[in-house]
Amino acid sequence: MAQPLTFVLSVPETPEDHGPEPSPYDESEVHDSFYQLIQEQSQWVAEEGLELQQREPGPPETPGSGHQTLLGPEDPLVHSTATLRILASMPSRTIGRSRGAIISQYYNRTVRLRRRVSRPELRGVGRSARPSLRLYDLELDPVALEEEEKRFLLVKELQGLPVAQRDHVLRGMPLGLAEKRCLREESRTLTRKRRGRRGRRGLLPCCGRLRDACVLALHSLGLGLLSGLHALMPWRYALKRIGGQFGSSVLSYFLFLKTLLAFNALLLLPLLAFLVGVQAAFPPPASPGAVPAFTGLELLTGAGRFTHTVMYYGYYSNTTLNQPCVPPLDGGQCSREADGLPYNMPLAYLFTVGVAFFITCITLVYSMSHSFGESYRVGSTAGVHAVTVFCSWDHKVTQKRASRVQHDNIRTHLKSPVSTEQEGALLALPTVVCVLNLGAPYLYRCLAALERHDSPVLEVYVAICRNLILKMVILGILCYHWLGRRVGVLKEQCWENFVGQELYRLMVLDFIFVLLDTLFGELVWRLISEKKLKREKPEFDIAGNVLELIYGQTLTWLGVLFSPLLPAIQIIKLLCLFYIKKTSLMANCQAPRRPWLASHMSTVFVSLLCFPSFLGAAVFLCYAVWQVRPSSTCGPFRTLDTMYEAGKVWVRRLEQAGPSVSWVPWIHRYLVENTFPVYLVSALLLAVIYLNIQVVKGQRRVMYLLKEQISNEGEDKIFLINKLHSVYERKERRAGRTQEAEQLAGDLDTW
Amino acid sequence: MGNKQTVFTHEQLEAYQDCTFFTRKEIMRLFYRYQDLAPQLVPLDYTSCPDVKVPYELISSMPELKDNPFRQRIAQVFSEDGDGHMTLDNFLDMFSVMSEMAPRDLKAYYAFKIYDFNNDGYICAWDLEQTVTKLTRGELSAEEVSLVCEKVLDEADGDHDGRLSLEDFQNMILRAPDFLSTFHIRI
Numbered sequence: 001m002a003q004p005l006t007f008v009l010s011v012p013e014t015p016e017d018h019g020p021e022p023s024p025y026d027e028s029e030v031h032d033s034f035y036q037l038i039q040e041q042s043q044w045v046a047e048e049g050l051e052l053q054q055r056e057p058g059p060p061e062t063p064g065s066g067h068q069t070l071l072g073p074e075d076p077l078v079h080s081t082a083t084l085r086i087l088a089s090m091p092s093r094t095i096g097r098s099r100g101a102i103i104s105q106y107y108n109r110t111v112r113l114r115r116r117v118s119r120p121e122l123r124g125v126g127r128s129a130r131p132s133l134r135l136y137d138l139e140l141d142p143v144a145l146e147e148e149e150k151r152f153l154l155v156k157e158l159q160g161l162p163v164a165q166r167d168h169v170l171r172g173m174p175l176g177l178a179e180k181r182c183l184r185e186e187s188r189t190l191t192r193k194r195r196g197r198r199g200r201r202g203l204l205p206c207c208g209r210l211r212d213a214c215v216l217a218l219h220s221l222g223l224g225l226l227s228g229l230h231a232l233m234p235w236r237y238a239l240k241r242i243g244g245q246f247g248s249s250v251l252s253y254f255l256f257l258k259t260l261l262a263f264n265a266l267l268l269l270p271l272l273a274f275l276v277g278v279q280a281a282f283p284p285p286a287s288p289g290a291v292p293a294f295t296g297l298e299l300l301t302g303a304g305r306f307t308h309t310v311m312y313y314g315y316y317s318n319t320t321l322n323q324p325c326v327p328p329l330d331g332g333q334c335s336r337e338a339d340g341l342p343y344n345m346p347l348a349y350l351f352t353v354g355v356a357f358f359i360t361c362i363t364l365v366y367s368m369s370h371s372f373g374e375s376y377r378v379g380s381t382a383g384v385h386a387v388t389v390f391c392s393w394d395h396k397v398t399q400k401r402a403s404r405v406q407h408d409n410i411r412t413h414l415k416s417p418v419s420t421e422q423e424g425a426l427l428a429l430p431t432v433v434c435v436l437n438l439g440a441p442y443l444y445r446c447l448a449a450l451e452r453h454d455s456p457v458l459e460v461y462v463a464i465c466r467n468l469i470l471k472m473v474i475l476g477i478l479c480y481h482w483l484g485r486r487v488g489v490l491k492e493q494c495w496e497n498f499v500g501q502e503l504y505r506l507m508v509l510d511f512i513f514v515l516l517d518t519l520f521g522e523l524v525w526r527l528i529s530e531k532k533l534k535r536e537k538p539e540f541d542i543a544g545n546v547l548e549l550i551y552g553q554t555l556t557w558l559g560v561l562f563s564p565l566l567p568a569i570q571i572i573k574l575l576c577l578f579y580i581k582k583t584s585l586m587a588n589c590q591a592p593r594r595p596w597l598a599s600h601m602s603t604v605f606v607s608l609l610c611f612p613s614f615l616g617a618a619v620f621l622c623y624a625v626w627q628v629r630p631s632s633t634c635g636p637f638r639t640l641d642t643m644y645e646a647g648k649v650w651v652r653r654l655e656q657a658g659p660s661v662s663w664v665p666w667i668h669r670y671l672v673e674n675t676f677p678v679y680l681v682s683a684l685l686l687a688v689i690y691l692n693i694q695v696v697k698g699q700r701r702v703m704y705l706l707k708e709q710i711s712n713e714g715e716d717k718i719f720l721i722n723k724l725h726s727v728y729e730r731k732e733r734r735a736g737r738t739q740e741a742e743q744l745a746g747d748l749d750t751w
Numbered sequence: 752m753g754n755k756q757t758v759f760t761h762e763q764l765e766a767y768q769d770c771t772f773f774t775r776k777e778i779m780r781l782f783y784r785y786q787d788l789a790p791q792l793v794p795l796d797y798t799s800c801p802d803v804k805v806p807y808e809l810i811s812s813m814p815e816l817k818d819n820p821f822r823q824r825i826a827q828v829f830s831e832d833g834d835g836h837m838t839l840d841n842f843l844d845m846f847s848v849m850s851e852m853a854p855r856d857l858k859a860y861y862a863f864k865i866y867d868f869n870n871d872g873y874i875c876a877w878d879l880e881q882t883v884t885k886l887t888r889g890e891l892s893a894e895e896v897s898l899v900c901e902k903v904l905d906e907a908d909g910d911h912d913g914r915l916s917l918e919d920f921q922n923m924i925l926r927a928p929d930f931l932s933t934f935h936i937r938i
Contacts, residue, residue: 167769174860176831177840177847180770240937248932383926385899386907389882390866390920391927395819395849395936403818411887414899600928707909710918714910 103150106173110157151183159187162215238582244398246591247406250540251396252601253549254578259367259606260553261574266363267356267560268567274352275564276310278343284317302504311504313496313562314634320344346636346646350625353561357618360557364610371603388413402591464543464608471551472612478506479558479620483628494634496562503559503566510552511573518580522588537590545581546605549574550613557617561624758782760798771847778843781938785842788813797839805842807835815936820885824865833870849936858934859924863917875914876900 158166166187170180235258243251291308298304308315321343392410397403451462482499522538529535556570626644630637637643647668655665671677756779759767767778786793788809794801807826816822826835829845837845847853848861864870868878879900883891891899907915907923915923924930 170770171772171847172854172857174857177767177770177844181766181840184766184769243937248929383906383923385902386923387927387929389879389886389899389903390862390923391930391933393820393886394933396933398814398818400818407820407886407888407890411890414883414887414891415895710909711911714912717910718912 102174103147103154106169107150107154107157110154110161110169155183155186158183162212164215164218235578238578240396242582242585243396245402246540246585246589247397247402248394249542249592249601250585252605253540253542253545254582256546256602256605257549257574257578257581260549260609261571263360263363263553264556264567264571264574267360267556268571270352270356270359271560271564271567274348275316278321278348279316279345280310282317282321282343284315300505300508302501302508307497307501311563311565312500313564313636314494316349316636317345318636318638344650346640347650349636350643350646353564353621354625356560357557357621361614361618364606364614368603368606368610371606385414405591464547464604467544467547468550468608468612471547471554472616475551475554475558475616483620483624494631496631496635500559500562500566503555504563504569507552507555507559507566507569507573510548510555511577514548514577515580518584522584526588537588539592540585540589542592542601546608549577550605550609553609554613554617557614558620561621758795758797763797767843771843772850772852773843773847781843781846782839784813784938785839793839802838804831804836804838807837810835810837810842815938820888821865824868828861828864846936846938849934850938851931851935855924855931856921858931859921860917862924862930862934863920866920873914873916874920876904879903 158169161169170184173180175183235254239251239254242254292304294305298306302311306312310316323342388410392413394406397406482502522540525538529538552570552573556566559566624643626642628643629641630643632638637646640646640649651665651668654661756764758779759782764775764778767773768775771778773781782797785805786795789805792805793803807823807830810826811817811822816825819825823835825845826837827833829841829848830837831841848857863874866878866882867874868881869875874882876897880896883896883899887896904913904915907919909919909922910916
């Protein structure tokens with residue numbers, strides 16, 4: 001697109017331009033590129049007048065702060081009205097005030113959308129409302145357009161877009177609602193007129209209409225789903241109250257709880273559909289012995305009446321359900337119930353758990369990367385003051401006391417801000433510690449070195465790490481205890497049931513302990529601190545509570561293989577926890593005093609969920625499936641050596657089945673069992689990561705160059721303005737002198 | 752769901768739905784909030800597009816806005832004549848931009864206008880001083896305020912002309928991931 005700008009310099013005569021005032025172009029001291037813009041804005045300026053002279057005398061001049069300042073064209077000087085007129089016509093002065101600028105910007109954007117330029121150009125990165133030169137399609141737009149004409153063009157372009165995109169563009173425009181409605185009306189009437197005129201002609205308009213109809217249908221379906229989802233969310237008002245009273249950081253805990261609910265629901269659905277439902281429809285033959293009566297204790301221990309139900313692994317049969325029966329050899333008849341599809345239970349168990357975990361993994365990684373992308377930016381270490389001043393006021397906060405706390409926080413932050421470079425470097429260390437998870441000496445040595453600094457945010461992160469390590473160590477020991485020892489001890493009995501019940505117990509007791517902790521940690525502590533210690537209400541411990549949630553979720557993931565209904569129990573637990581925590585929060589706690597960055601927190605929470613928690617559960621699952629021998633008396637894998645063998649058995653059966661499905665055993669033999677593809681995939685992954693790192697480095701360099709360019713442009717602008725001003729001053733002085741000379745001559749004449 | 756509302760015509764409601772980030776239900780809910788502010792002033796029938804403005808004092812007494820230090824600027828930016836008195840369109844526009852579905856660019860544009868106290872299209876040092884004073888409720892001394900303003904200009908001013916243009920502001924917003932969650936009013 002590097003076309004040279006060739007213009008003929010001829011300034012149009014505006015009504016005020018009469019008289020001896022020369023045009024700056026005579027001096028050839030002004031760059032050609034301003035011509036187009038001045039011509040476009042000169043009409044507007046002629047109507048609106050000199051906007052500079054209408055400014056309030058509020059803002060004083062910035063004293064020489066080391067920057068090159070303007071030589072006073074801000075003051076309404078009588079001499080350089082032409083300079084002022086040109087300055088008022090500059091595109092940067094039309095920010096936020098000129099509808100024409102906004103309309104022309106959006107016109108260009110929609111033109112590009114319509115033409116669908118495939119190669120992304122750098123100018124597409126521009127995000128400003130300022131009509132810079134690059135956004136102008138100069139060779140196609142030679143005539144200066146009035147605002148009305150531009151508006152008409154924009155409407156025409158809008159109605160060429162598909163409906164969903166049109167709505168999206170319309171919603172994103174920074175125009176008033178009444179104007180947007182007018183634009184929408186006009187684009188619709190034009191569409192209707194065009195459709196009416198076109199009539200039925202050929203295949204292509206039909207396809208376009210069909211596509212539009214599909215998009216419209218999808219759009220309304222999406223809107224319907226969204227409003228339905230909003231209706232399903234019963235906590236909108238509760239979340240609003242919490243956010244209003246305590247701010248975004250405490251709200252992030254409750255939003256995390258909601259996210260976990262969604263994960264559990266996602267996990268539960270396939271299990272319900274493919275395991276629990278089917279097994280409940282075809283119950284196995286009743287076990288010998290009397291069924292124990294239901295006592296209330298089962299709810300706590302999970303044993304007793306609950307042992308031989310769909311809740312646990314032991315109930316599931318290891319045969320193919322609903323098999324079409326082979327008539328017995330003595331000529332008897334088949335029972336009529338065996339009709340329909342056969343259902344291989346061991347295979348279904350293995351695959352369902354595997355697929356559920358896989359879907360959870362994908363969703364976790366996607367949400368983590370999305371959250372990461374939202375909260376971390378390349379080069380985001382500088383600018384802590386600007387960010388504090390413009391982005392730190394949380395507009396959600398509606399209570400007087402909470403907003404008072406915000407004011408205090410911001411004031412403290414502005415008085416003594418923590419420099420972000422220091423913060424960033426210190427944050428790296430706890431993350432490394434978490435990942436490595438090595439022995440205590442290294443950990444304590446690092447922490448001792450850190451604790452010499454005094455940063456409240458770091459304190460919190462260190463506390464999170466310590467807690468996390470403790471919990472993960474506990475869970476690790478438990479896993480070893482289950483898979484290592486218990487399997488050996490309980491050889492003849494159903495050890496999977498036992499593990500499932502242990503996990504159920506752990507979950508229930510964890511819930512009870514959280515309740516007790518809420519009661520004592522928050523309610524009783526508040527009473528004590530208000531009456532005896534005369535201090536304020538305790539703060540809501542965000543870190544501790546989030547770790548509790550993650551711990552509970554890890555237990556669920558660990559236990560899913562042995563107890564398919566565990567996610568349902570976790571859902572019930574989360575629902576109860578929401579209301580209990582909310583009540584306790586409103587009654588006993590106050591807003592946190594430390595400055596928390598809500599979006600960073602969400603990213604950290606989801607990453608903690610993914611990395612130690614989910615990864616650990618996945619490792620445990622893989623070990624249990626591949627290496628541990630399932631018990632021989634219960635469950636769907638009772639005759640096999642490992643659970644994974646169910647898959648192998650099926651593949652072998654497929655091999656014998658015939659050539660039509662021989663690709664499955666082939667894939668299994670050469671891609672899954674073979675180790676070479678694993679190495680290949682890992683190598684590819686490493687290569688992709690390396691390429692991404694290089695791309696980011698390149699982008700950083702481009703950003704640096706662009707910043708330099710902006711700075712240079714600013715300096716150019718100031719230089720030009722000063723030059724303009726000096727030119728006009730000279731002209732005025734000369735004109736003044738000739739006027740004086742004429743006057744003198746006139747006086748002499750009259751004399 | 753049968754919507755037997757008589758406040759708007761079907762086309763009006765469709766138009767509102769397409770031009771804001773709200774669904775029909777939310778628009779009706781917002782209308783009733785607006786109507787509650789001034790029940791004698793706001794008619795229950797908008798099919799004829801009446802020209803009704805709720806005065807600024809009532810808007811600023813809303814629980815969502817009454818403790819917000821920038822409520823006057825917010826009302827001025829979104830009102831038709833810049834005086835803070837809002838029609839229903841302005842009201843819907845304001846909450847649509849401040850809702851969580853509005854994109855970052857749109858919010859940054861309006862945030863810039865809100866912080867531009869003298870409406871000259873730039874955030875100059877005087878605007879910054881006003882912002883900082885409002886943020887800290889006047890509890891910082893004059894030297895501290897000017898120090899903060901100087902630092903802000905140093906950090907955010909890209910073309911070094913002593914004030915922030917819209918591009919500088921948007922660049923700075925890009926580096927602040929929290930902006931989307933803080934520039935958000937739930938209604």
